[in-house]
Amino acid sequence: MAGSMRGDSVEEFKGLRITSLDDEEEEEQDIDIDEEDEDEGETDYTVLGFVKKPKNPHSLLRHFFPSKAGGVPAWLDPVNLPLGRSFLCDICGEPLQFMLQVYAPEDVEYAFHRTLFVFICTSMVCLRIDQHEQWKRHPDKPSRSVKVFRCQLPRDNPFYSSEPPKKDDKPPGSEVSSCTWCGTWRGIKQCSSCKIALYCSEKHKVKHSQLGHDYDCQRVRFASESIDSSLSNSGTISSELQKVVACTTLWPELEVIQEDEDEFDTRMSDDNGGVSTLVSGNRTDDTIMSLMKEFEGDDERKSWLSFEERIAWAPEQVLRYCKTPDAKPLWPMSSGRPSKDGIPKCSHCSGPLRFEFQILPQLLYYFHVRNDKDSLDWATIAVYTCEASCDSSVAYKEEYAWVQLS
Structure with missing residues (x-):
């Protein structure tokens, strides 16, 4: 899930690409958007992420710059991993479990390669405390059970060739030994x-x-x-x-593949096969319209219905990625959303953070997580990253995740 790649040879690098809407489409959308629709995030140009078992696990090694979920992280910088307490849940002190990573390079030289890594504590107790803690206005020492790390490298770096890797290439040898138990963090x-x-x-x-x-x-x-x-x-x-x-307790390793969301809209306009849906791309079903009227006084149900309606275009999606300026998450509920002041500044450059992608609970199905009251669950996890993708001496810069529980 990336901005456009730079250079002919680099176009082969694996990553999910996002292209901008043309001016005519943007102008047309601006006419039809009211403030409430903007809050729902319905007009943002979005790439959807789906997971599947990789045909060749070798393709998910770090030198292929994968987007993946489960297994162990394919660390972009394989040497300078997060240390101290940064890789621990701030609530229970257990090492966090790897959830997914997204390869999303920027159009700046210092972020020629850029990957975002998401980790979570598997305790639902910690996640509930985390949700409560995030409402505290930017505490000096936040207690988080979901953490996001951004790592980026220039094209010329000590770990990778400046040319795209070939199919049978082996990963460069420079990396640290990982934990025997979890395979995720540095073995110290x-x-x-x-x-x-x-x-x-x-x-x-x-x-x-x-x-x-x-x-x-x-x-x-x-x-x-x-x-x-x-x-x-x-x-x-x-x-x-x-x-x-070796003795690991990891989630299964899956490849993240991408589709433009508007392609699902187009498919459902052409025929009703393939994906079960509540609405078509160009018209609102009469039943849905009547339900919307019935829920007009209930913001929570109305928000959930709007969310379900949009997700139904592609119900197997596990991730929604959007780099459109001023993009917003597709919130399942009207309550539990952060205000503009609720999102902190970048902890490294003090610049603004922007919404980049959100993780849906469908991912837990593919991780074979049990569906009971004590099992890990969420409505959505929205990831905010430094708008400038600031560069610093820290290899893995911590970003921000907002958790909305169902």
């Missing part, structure tokens, strides 16, 4: 016994130990003693040994 704590397993936190070290690593550890030590000492001394370990120490 070593198992004192096998000297192989690494952990991002003491909690993941304890969890791995409780679920059988102590026994596996003995097997690793025995196997390590039996392999060639030169391999052992160089720190190399066979794939069999890596399988012994």
Whole structure:
């Protein structure tokens, strides 16, 4: 989900592209928009994200600049990962779980490559507290269970060639070792016994130990003693040994693919097949119109109906991406929306943040998350990023997510 790519050779880079509406379309839309429609975000040019199992998991490696959900992040900068408490839930202190990443380069040299990473705590208790905390007007130390990190690189950088990768290319070798338990964050704590397993936190070290690593550890030590000492001394370990120490609890890895939303509108105007829908692109169904009148005094139901009506164009969408200036999320509910003053400034340059994309709860279905009262759930998660995509010495700059619960 990207701005237009720069240079002929770079057009091959994988990413979701967004093109601007032409002036005539923008002018026509401006005539028909009233303030309420603007609040619903119905006129923004939007790219929809869908997930599918990748035909070739190799295509989701970091040097192909993927947009993906689940699995482990394909870190853009594979060395300078977030450290300190930035990768922990501010509420329970557990390491956050990787949800998805979006490759979205900008038309500036310092953000030639640009990826946004979204992480979440899997505790619904923490998410409810997070929603309450975000209403506090820009506290010095916000407590968040959903975090977004922006990483960007110029075309000339130490990690990637300036030319697009070829199909069978292997990722460049420069990267840090990741946590054995979650595979997500940097491994900074070593198992004192096998000297192989690494952990991002003491909690993941304890969890791995409780679920059988102590026994596996003995097997690793025995196997390590039996392999060639030169391999052992160089720190190399066979794939069999890596399988012994690997123990992850990740969501399934899925590729994010994109479609322009207006294409679904056009398809439904041409025929009624393919996607179940409540309305066509050019006319409002009489039943929906009567329901809208019935709900006229109920802002919450009216907002939800408008949301469902729009989502029904493509019910399997999990992500809505929009870089139109002054774009707004498609809010499911009228309550629980931030005011203009409710969105903080960029924590790095103090400039304004803009809405860039939102994540829909349909993603949880593809992650096989149970649908019960204690399971993770949300109405939408809206991601706001620095309008200037400011550059700084921090490799992973934290952005802002607004959570609206159902």
